Amino acid sequence: MSTTRADPEPGAAVELGDPVGKVEAGKIVCTACPVLCRISDGRTGACDRYANVKGVLTRVDPLVVATTVEHGAGELVPFAAGKDWDGNILSAPPVFVTGVGAGTTYPDYKPAPFIVASRHDGVETVTVVTEAIFSYCSFKVKIDTDRYIGAECAPVRCQGEVVGHVTTMEYGSQMLSLGGVHHLTGGSKKEGRVTCDVMMNLGNKQAVEFEIEGGSRLVVQADKPPIIDGVTEQRMRVGCGSATIGIFAQQWFGKVDEVIVIDDHITGVLTEHQAGRFLGMRPGGINVVGRRSTPGRYFQVANPGSGWGGTDITDPLKVILSVNPKLAWPGERVLMVSTTGEDYAYYVLDERLALVAAAMPAEVKHVVDRIGENCEPALCTVLFMGGAGGSLRAGVTENPIALTRSIKAMLVNVTCGGAPAYVWPGGGIMVLVDVARMPDNAFGWVPTPAIVAPIEFTMRLDSYAALGGHVGQVRPIEEVLAKARHRTISWNPANPWPERLA
Numbered sequence: 292m293s294t295t296r297a298d299p300e301p302g303a304a305v306e307l308g309d310p311v312g313k314v315e316a317g318k319i320v321c322t323a324c325p326v327l328c329r330i331s332d333g334r335t336g337a338c339d340r341y342a343n344v345k346g347v348l349t350r351v352d353p354l355v356v357a358t359t360v361e362h363g364a365g366e367l368v369p370f371a372a373g374k375d376w377d378g379n380i381l382s383a384p385p386v387f388v389t390g391v392g393a394g395t396t397y398p399d400y401k402p403a404p405f406i407v408a409s410r411h412d413g414v415e416t417v418t419v420v421t422e423a424i425f426s427y428c429s430f431k432v433k434i435d436t437d438r439y440i441g442a443e444c445a446p447v448r449c450q451g452e453v454v455g456h457v458t459t460m461e462y463g464s465q466m467l468s469l470g471g472v473h474h475l476t477g478g479s480k481k482e483g484r485v486t487c488d489v490m491m492n493l494g495n496k497q498a499v500e501f502e503i504e505g506g507s508r509l510v511v512q513a514d515k516p517p518i519i520d521g522v523t524e525q526r527m528r529v530g531c532g533s534a535t536i537g538i539f540a541q542q543w544f545g546k547v548d549e550v551i552v553i554d555d556h557i558t559g560v561l562t563e564h565q566a567g568r569f570l571g572m573r574p575g576g577i578n579v580v581g582r583r584s585t586p587g588r589y590f591q592v593a594n595p596g597s598g599w600g601g602t603d604i605t606d607p608l609k610v611i612l613s614v615n616p617k618l619a620w621p622g623e624r625v626l627m628v629s630t631t632g633e634d635y636a637y638y639v640l641d642e643r644l645a646l647v648a649a650a651m652p653a654e655v656k657h658v659v660d661r662i663g664e665n666c667e668p669a670l671c672t673v674l675f676m677g678g679a680g681g682s683l684r685a686g687v688t689e690n691p692i693a694l695t696r697s698i699k700a701m702l703v704n705v706t707c708g709g710a711p712a713y714v715w716p717g718g719g720i721m722v723l724v725d726v727a728r729m730p731d732n733a734f735g736w737v738p739t740p741a742i743v744a745p746i747e748f749t750m751r752l753d754s755y756a757a758l759g760g761h762v763g764q765v766r767p768i769e770e771v772l773a774k775a776r777h778r779t780i781s782w783n784p785a786n787p788w789p790e791r792l793a
């Protein structure tokens with residue numbers, strides 16, 4: 292038996308779900324968003340999500356369900372294919388109905404398109420499934436690099452339009468905040484459209500090119516290395532300069548007399564640093580530029596840039612302020628290295644205490660290589676952030692605050708396309724989800740402009756009744772699978788199964 296219906300029939304995807312649309316002068320008026328497209332037979336609306344198929348308003352994409360049955364990701368397979376399934380849903384492999392392709396019930400005075408009952412570990416559960424229209428949403432992007440991409444607060448442009456800004460740098464990563472209601476609605480029509488495109492493409496794991504005012508050109512794609520000014524970033528730094536000193540001090544001890552780790556924020560000097568003192572190292576007498584924070588830790592040794600350790604340094608000797616003749620000595624061995632181990636140089640002090648480049652001994656190079664070995668691959672992480680605390684709650688319950696409270700009380704598990712969503716504390720239902728854990732092409736758009744994203748609320752059946760849920764609309768999962776045109780994909784094993792409730 293197959294419950295996959297890849298052959299769309301008019302209205303099949305909305306049979307159980309979204310009864311949007313009414314006929315006017317031979318055209319269907321789609322009421323799934325405020326645009327109210329009038330769609331002729333055989334045509335789609337402005338967002339390409341809804342079509343008029345022989346007079347029936349039909350969600351173009353099939354509902355996406357995910358199962359743990361082994362098959363290629365995204366492959367169309369019959370439900371329970373290859374298994375000796377007896378037709379009893381209780382003994383079938385677990386299936387989760389995602390919001391991808393579920394349809395929308397704008398303005399949410401109606402129950403969600405799919406309110407699905409199933410059992411997990413003997414517990415009756417309900418998943419409320421919808422595609423939400425988010426006017427208030429954005430993408431938080433983490434770019435693993437210490438290279439300078441632009442000043443904090445610098446505008447980020449795409450196709451010439453401002454679509455976000457550089458935000459606070461984090462440990463080893465530059466951060467962008469992209470999209471948001473201000474750029475969607477507060478600027479020109481083109482700014483809103485480009486912002487919407489950027490957000491949808493980022494969410495759908497596509498590469499997007501940006502230009503930062505006064506900074507770099509970037510190519511960002513979820514779970515892929517960033518491309519900065521045409522160069523693909525390879526390594527995320529092992530730590531700041533001070534951390535690098537701390538991590539490798541023991542391994543340098545006895546092999547070099549001084550190590551200077553150049554970093555845009557905290558440059559480390561081994562023999563002056565607490566780590567060198569702990570090892571009883573003789574002070575090297577090499578003073579570096581910048582502002583001394585604490586012993587062996589220096590701020591502002593250079594300007595930010597694409598050189599060593601996120602600075603504009605390409606010649607490491609530029610960070611040397613002076614050599615103290617009372618402390619330094621001829622023959623002193625000095626290693627200068629960046630926080631990724633990609634840049635390094637080795638010097639020996641001559642009779643005049645000048646740093647003279649020398650061949651790096653293999654045992655020193657081994658530790659430099661160890662820095663590189665300890666760097667993680669540089670990636671872009673793209674997190675979707677959306678406010679789900681508005682009208683879509685009415686599709687779940689007649690008493691919306693009960694949903695909000697139940698989520699905060701951990702009675703409701705929130706997922707986006709099956710991916711776990713972090714819900715911010717405080718007011719509202721502000722979700723944060725890694726798009727790399729969501730199904731491909733999970734995001735859509737409407738020309739208001741706004742982003743369409745899947746969201747699911749999973750809970751025990753008794754919890755659903757207690758929060759004033761639309762219990763009369765609950766459908767067994769086997770009925771949904773039998774009647775709704777759907778596409779089956781592999782469950783992402785990195786995601787916890789949503790019905791595994793507390």
Ligand code: SF4
Pocket residue numbers: 321322323324325326327328335336337338339340341737738
């Ligand atoms: S743009 Fe809005 S009204 Fe038009 S087809 Fe899409 S959802 Fe329906």
